[in-house]
Amino acid sequence: MSQSTTPTLPVTFRPGRTRAVLLTLGVSMFVVVTAVALLLERLGPGERASFVLTAALLSGVLVLLSRPKVVADEDGVTVVNITRSRRLAWAEILKVNLRPGDPWVFLDLSDGTSMPALGIQPGIARETAIRDARALRALADSRGTGTESR
Missing domain, CATH: 1.20.5 (Single alpha-helices involved in coiled-coils or other helix-helix interfaces)
Structure with missing residues (x-):
């Protein structure tokens, strides 16, 4: 993107x-x-x-x-899930994934782990979730490590 x-x-x-x-x-x-x-x-x-x-x-x-959201700003991303929040720098996000059948977006992180981002979920608004996942992927690609993620 x-x-x-x-x-x-x-x-x-x-x-x-x-x-x-x-x-x-x-x-x-x-x-x-x-x-x-x-x-x-x-x-x-x-x-x-x-x-x-x-x-x-x-x-x-x-x-x-109803709490989950993903907030992206100049310095990074705040992932708010049901009971926890986590702040990530752009460089920590290697890949943004939303594969067919996934219940929500997963973020592959630089520490080797994967983190769910429940703020983008295809449940009853599939097209919106796909658009949002692509936008977050583009942001991560342009501000992160430069690793292209598809």
């Missing part, structure tokens, strides 16, 4: 549709379960509280699942 096709920095890649679905589901589920807890007359205060707490916990899990 040529330099002219790289996005302007800083740029954030995230699975927008997946995020919208998860957050909408989380809010909807919390509202419905809380409403049911409040409307059921046979429940005591402790049972109502447990309904609301359970709804809050399940909604919290969906919020965590």
